[in-house]
Amino acid sequence: MREIALDTETTGFEPSEGHRIVEIGAVELFNHLPTGRTYHQYINPQRLMPKEAFEVHGLGDDFLRDKPLFRDVGQAFLDFIQDAKLVIHNAAFDMKFLNHELKSAGFPGLPSDRAIDTLMIARSRFPGSPASLDALCRRFGIDNSMREKHGALLDSEILAEVYLELVGGRQPDFALSSATATSGRKDAAGLASPGEWRPRPRTVALPPRLTEDEAAAHNAFVAKLGEAAIWNKRT
Numbered sequence: 001m002r003e004i005a006l007d008t009e010t011t012g013f014e015p016s017e018g019h020r021i022v023e024i025g026a027v028e029l030f031n032h033l034p035t036g037r038t039y040h041q042y043i044n045p046q047r048l049m050p051k052e053a054f055e056v057h058g059l060g061d062d063f064l065r066d067k068p069l070f071r072d073v074g075q076a077f078l079d080f081i082q083d084a085k086l087v088i089h090n091a092a093f094d095m096k097f098l099n100h101e102l103k104s105a106g107f108p109g110l111p112s113d114r115a116i117d118t119l120m121i122a123r124s125r126f127p128g129s130p131a132s133l134d135a136l137c138r139r140f141g142i143d144n145s146m147r148e149k150h151g152a153l154l155d156s157e158i159l160a161e162v163y164l165e166l167v168g169g170r171q172p173d174f175a176l177s178s179a180t181a182t183s184g185r186k187d188a189a190g191l192a193s194p195g196e197w198r199p200r201p202r203t204v205a206l207p208p209r210l211t212e213d214e215a216a217a218h219n220a221f222v223a224k225l226g227e228a229a230i231w232n233k234r235t
């Protein structure tokens with residue numbers, strides 16, 4: 001199961017008011033384990049950066065001026081995410097910006113059911129408790145000391161850790177997915193691929209490890225104890 005933990009930074013809150021994405025960060029997960037593959041891109045928003053947004057992420061006009069436009073990197077972004085589920089904190093915010101950018105550049109939009117909203121998961125698991133990314137890091141003991149300002153790649157890496165804790169820990173099912181366990185794929189050495197192995201019933205029972213002499217000695221010992229011996233009881 002392939003998933004992408006994703007975060008964006010923007011110039012503001014509403015694409016309908018002319019605000020744009022300025023950074024995208026994404027981390028690939030497979031069977032709830034990070035693969036090491038990431039996507040990171042700064043984007044020229046073709047507009048000035050509001051002071052309030054700059055104070056959040058520190059991405060200013062001079063830094064973004066020579067960065068590519070979204071239309072020039074949109075295909076690379078789609079190639080990275082492919083058809084994976086998108087793990088996003090407050091998914092409605094990022095999805096509306098991503099879809100605005102994609103459609104404005106002539107790319108297909110992303111259906112809302114592709115998003116897994118960790119904010120909603122956290123609110124469901126811990127009703128009434130703070131559910132920000134920082135609050136969840138404190139709850140799960142995740143180090144976010146480097147998060148002095150918001151950054152899409154760093155936040156997506158932190159989000160991946162938070163998500164794995166929300167769904168039951170870093171290896172909620174020990175990466176043994178029932179969906180892949182029966183696929184029978186093997187690597188070059190003939191071994192099952194990671195995440196595909198599950199124990200199955202033995203077709204032939206193992207031979208007994210007790211020798212005939214040991215079994216006879218045990219039976220003789222039990223006989224001396226009489227009918228009250230626990231070994232003579234049947235459940």
